[in-house]
Amino acid sequence: MPTTFDAIKADFFRFTSDIVWCTITTVAPGGRPRSRILHPIWEMDGDRPVGWIFTFPSPVKARHLSANPVVAFSYWSPAQNVVQGEARTSWVDDAATKKHVWDMFMTTPPPLGYDLTEFGATGPEDPSFTVLRLDPDRIQLLHGEQLAAGDVTPAIVKFA
Template sequence: MATFDEAELRRRIETVVYASASTVDAQARPRVRILHPVWDWATRTVWIGTNPNGALAAELAIHPHLALCYLRSSLDPFLTEQVYVDGAITWIDPHEGWDKIKSVPPPVGYDPLVSWSSPEDPKFGVLELTPSRIELAALSAAAGWSQSIWRAGS
């Protein structure tokens, strides 16, 4: 297994930006949606602006874990890159989260005013994801399948 490459993690996430996010609902059914995670590269912390009263919030109240998948593909089916992130979720103060999301430069960060009126907007909340596992995976005709995994505490 290859060593974990932080620069490669950042390159892939900054290229794709949006991630498929998977949760489990109250009936143990998987749910997937597209989110715009915002990364703090120094701490590997991820913030996600979302509705604190929506389906995602209800699912996370029961199962406070989230899985993210970033996929970059091309017309060549043998050239894909993925990033998989698994971790625990907590809600943070919306004012703090607003500032964190806004402070990260694009393309990963963004101005929350694009989607919400203010940190007081009742439809605005911020999830903080603490990754427990991050996997970089790729498939190419030249190199075949490759992967590199980071685990919290390793």
């Protein structure tokens, strides 16, 4: 059932922050999907959520995103709380945004935030610090309590 993001906002941020790790699926130019586990941090950009991922542009990932910048993402917890969606991706190049994302990862308490220097990046200006932005087109959210009660209807938000 379609709803507004405001109606699921608190649960979206709670679930994604508690679960932390997210399955991201890209699609190759030939149509073959590939999934990987990544670690986004989400925040609001105006009235919409935006996700930030520190990730290396491996040849496979870069080729997939160049051919099809839309990804599927999925969070799942043992409590059966689920967040799924699709998002348009873009690599971030501007210094101000990279500094913002660096600061967010470095100052957010673990396990959501973490020390980026442990992965070899020395700062936001380091060329090895590559950031992928997620702009969702669609998000669906389902509570474990709903599933336990037999309700398999997620809240669905579509962004224009």
